Amino acid sequence: MKFLMSILLVGLSAVSCAQNRVSQTEFKKLMKDPSAQIVDVRTSKEVAEGKIAGSTNIDYFSASFIATAQKKLDKNKPVLVYCAAGGRSASAAKDLKKAGFKKVYDLEGGYDAWKE
Incomplete structure (x- = not known):
């Protein structure tokens, strides 16, 4: 029974x-x-090539990513993240959730898909 509950919880976590x-x-x-x-969790060099209007750049590769996010963002308001193609933003979204941000949404396909 405990094994089944563990599998269920892991599955629900993945779906979440x-x-x-x-x-x-x-x-x-x-x-x-x-x-x-x-x-926008891309590097400043990537952002210089274009960005979504109204976005704030917090480079995911920066060692201070979470600290900067906690300084600049409200944990209780929705956070919409994106990167170039979706890989970094997925990791960033996960890290932001772990840091206590309540509503975090990741743009599928990132900026590359957005600008097409």
Whole structure:
């Protein structure tokens, strides 16, 4: 019985994480919320090539990523994250959730898909 409960909890945890990845359509809807905080986790060099309007850059590769996020963002307001293609932002979203951010959403396909 304990084994089955463990499998169920692991499965629910995976589903919970997967639900934080959202389509471009859903991301755009979430952006309409005036309390939404849009975070670009790419490097400053990548951001210089273009970004989503209204986003704040917090480089995921920076050693101070979480500390900077905690300084600049409200943990109780929605956080919408994106990177170039979706890999870094998925990791960033996971780390932000671990740090206590309540509502974190990750743009599927990242900025590369957004600009197409």
